[in-house]
Amino acid sequence: MTETTRRAVMFGAGGAGLAAVLSACASYGSPVAEPAADTDDSLDEPVEEESEAPKKKKKQPKALADTSDIPSGQGKIFKNQDVVITQPSEGEFRAFSATCTHQGCAVASISNGVINCPCHGSQFSIEDGSVVQGPASEPLAEKKINVSGGKIRLA
Numbered sequence: 025m026t027e028t029t030r031r032a033v034m035f036g037a038g039g040a041g042l043a044a045v046l047s048a049c050a051s052y053g054s055p056v057a058e059p060a061a062d063t064d065d066s067l068d069e070p071v072e073e074e075s076e077a078p079k080k081k082k083k084q085p086k087a088l089a090d091t092s093d094i095p096s097g098q099g100k101i102f103k104n105q106d107v108v109i110t111q112p113s114e115g116e117f118r119a120f121s122a123t124c125t126h127q128g129c130a131v132a133s134i135s136n137g138v139i140n141c142p143c144h145g146s147q148f149s150i151e152d153g154s155v156v157q158g159p160a161s162e163p164l165a166e167k168k169i170n171v172s173g174g175k176i177r178l179a
């Protein structure tokens with residue numbers, strides 16, 4: 025009985041030793057987590073820098089055209105940007121979607137005060153994009169533009 029008691033004491037002491045080691049690991053492990061949090065903070069900084077870059081681009085959008093590129097009483101089609109810019113009267117500029125509201129063809133020309141769709145013959149006013157001739161029944165969607173310094177930019 026006394027040997028058993030000694031072993032129990034030995035294991036008990038050993039167990040206490042293991043517990044001390046484990047608790048030391050546990051307490052040692054927690055400081056490791058803190059530098060990881062610091063690493064996350066340092067990752068936030070480049071993200072902020074990236075988010076500033078698009079803001080700079082928004083401040084200076086590329087001009088779509090010079091005002092002198094748009095003939096008075098006519099307009100010009102920018103297929104890649106899906107935009108038609110018109111100048112119904114001297115110094116007054118308008119912009120519309122270049123996608124026909126009938127079945128989605130790209131409008132192709134401007135003549136006699138109208139924007140022409142080649143697919144089924146719809147025509148739209150250069151003044152407000154309204155339907156001059158069907159089969160389209162809805163006007164071309166207007167787009168907002170900024171005109172300053174002789175440059176036309178999408179708003």
Ligand code: FES
Nearest residue numbers: 124126127141144
């Ligand atoms: S898609 Fe333009 S007239 Fe039909």
